Amino acid sequence: MPDLAHNGPATIMVVDDDADIRNLILGQLRQENYRLLGAGNLADLRQALRQEQIDLIVLDLNLPDGDGLSLCRELRATGSAVQIIMVTARGSAIDRVLGLELGADDYLTKPFEPRELLVRIRNLLRRARSEPSPRRVATRYAAFGPWRLDLQQRRLVAPDDRLVMLSSAEFRLITRFIEEPNAVLTRETLLPERRATAAFDRSIDLQVSRLRQKLAAVPGGDELILTVRGEGYVLACEVHYS
Known part of the structure; x- marks a missing residue:
């Protein structure tokens, strides 16, 4: 699990190739006590994961250099337990289950209410704190x-x-x-x-x-x-x- 016992706010990274959507989400989250990072592709996300302790990723499914499903599979295969909320325009039950099967912790379909995303983030971070480390x-x-x-x-x-x-x-x-x-x-x-x-x-x-x-x-x-x-x-x- 992410080490949410560390001092300071949780670090959240928003990954979306649409700068307007990314900035909109970041703008909503700035009202909360979180440390925020942004990326427009998987390469920047991977670099940030190597350099930062990230607690939660808001991850778009379709990115210019790959897709979020592959990234979820990759992270879980390496043992990463970072919380992941997948955000995508796809909305079928099969897509949701596939995302969850490959390691996403939650799933939101565009368009969504920013407040709903905030509630999902709070719930996941709260669960990460309450679950015992293996x-x-x-x-x-x-x-x-x-x-x-x-x-x-x-x-x-x-x-x-x-x-x-x-x-x-x-x-x-x-x-x-x-x-x-x-x-x-x-x-x-x-x-x-x-x-x-x-x-x-x-x-x-x-x-x-x-x-x-x-x-x-x-x-x-x-x-x-x-x-x-x-x-x-x-x-x-x-x-x-x-």
Whole structure:
């Protein structure tokens, strides 16, 4: 996780090749107590990441030297846990899920209200402060059904010790389930950062479906997450820590 315990305001970088949009977002954020940076392409963003401690990136999907999806994949592959809000003109549920699968923490579709972006930023930074660092996790594994979840490396471990990698969105989702096994969790509970619209956001259903596909790769894993019609989802098993 970003080290938000450091003194001073969180550092936010806005990446958009449209200078007008970039400056508009930066102008809105200047009203808050944040340290702000801006970039118009991926090259400048990569350079800033090498030189700065950045806590959160507001990232446009389409950039002149690449796309935000590839950058998300690249950052997560190297172990970076910087918070990422993807901003794009694309608005389908598949696009949202793809962004979340590849490592984005949240997703906004243009045009959007600047205040909504501010709320998303506050929620993500608050969550980053409240989540324990992997180094501070007292236990290593959470066992559920035939699987173990490696809480430090953020990946699934099959009964034969085969490793299954998880996206940031999948890890948050399964972690939320194992925190309350055998309890029905609503979309609002699973997506607290989008509580106001989560009941109508079907991207959560696609995220659950993809997680189910990974869990079903071993016998006994296909019925771990059940749908409770009209209410939400439940992890139907006990969880043990070691």
